Amino acid sequence: MADAPPNPWLSAAYLRDNAGDVAAALGQHVGLTVEAVVIASAIALPLGMLAHRRPRLAGPLLSTAGVLYTIPSLALFAVLAPYTGIGRVTVLIGLVLYALLLLVRGVLVGLAGVDPAVRDAARGMGYSPGAMLWRVELPLALPTMVSALRLATVSTVALTTVGVVVGAGGLGQLLFRGFRSNYHAEIMTATLLCLALALVADLLLAVVGRLSTPWQVR
């Protein structure tokens, strides 16, 4: 053990020699995150709007999503794997399910938080329920929905790593391989990239949220 080879946590040489590998893992990570959040948003928005229009649906919808959320990620990927196979699709389904709860709740809370007086005024101006939803309630619910989107995106970035159990974990692949071979630089690089990815995504969405609600007083 006296002359063990150096095993630094940070290594430029690792990054240089494995640039292609790291880029592929990062690409898969970004792709999975973006796809999962986009699909989950596409499902959550109509679902949330429907539950808002029919309050009786809201309770069962939220509790179903809540139960889904208690299923551990490792177990969910594991349970899905025999049916959807080893690989990307399984991870994607799992990520969409987890993001869904956060997003549906965001849409519902945002719509419920719209000032009743504003709603009254819109009705008085002759808006139909549909037009009111699109042109009054949704824009006013945007800030809440954007914060839900940010939370969902950051959790999805972190959760994608667990996809390693079905062979499609993006940066999780590097984490696990680094752990198996006790390669410190690989683990640290993947961890830092995960953190950076989450922060960049969060920042981007925050900026988009600001730009899309120019009427907000800050």
Added chain:
Amino acid sequence: MDVLGEAARWLNDPLNWTGPSGVLALTWAHVWISVLAVALAALLALPLGLWLGRRGKGARLAVVVANTTRALPTLALLTLLAASGLFGATATVLACAVFALPPLLSGAIDGLEGVDAGAVDAATGMGMSRWHRLWAVELPLAVPVIGAGVRTAAVQVVATVPLAALVGGRSLGTIIVSGFGTLHYGQVVAGGALVAGLCLLVEGVLALGQRAATPTGLRALARTPDR
């Protein structure tokens, strides 16, 4: 491929339940690790949250800082700890405790900030000392919000502990990971169902505990439909 039937057969085999790697022993290890992780996080987060919640200043910042830890994947934390030589239960407890911090901290802060200012004033007017007021008035009134934080943290931890099996920690996740390794998907599904069941059980037990800890007056208030 009859995975569900295979899972049922796996769960029905008494040999899978007993012994050092049986379901019972692993459940015990799982629960023990979860309790330690939540307790460690609560020991840090609750006093800090109560202090910040009373001061008011700095509370938002603390919540933001705690929330950024959500971006750190638990798997990354586990592999980092394992690669630094910290294997098994200790590493799992540490990694899961970090994961449990944000909901506990924001629960304590939001709970204390949400206490009716009139009630606090009344307590002061009755001559209660700061500590007495915190203990007898503010904490009981904050129980619903703090309890929600504890429940979220506990369920998240129970659902996260299985990840430790990937780096050698013993828990119900061991069943899932070894099932994967040997391509016994029935065993994988059985393990997943066991963890999900444990999560729901923990949620239920904690909900009952929270009900018991909530002051009778608040419970009556919650039952009134229009507050």
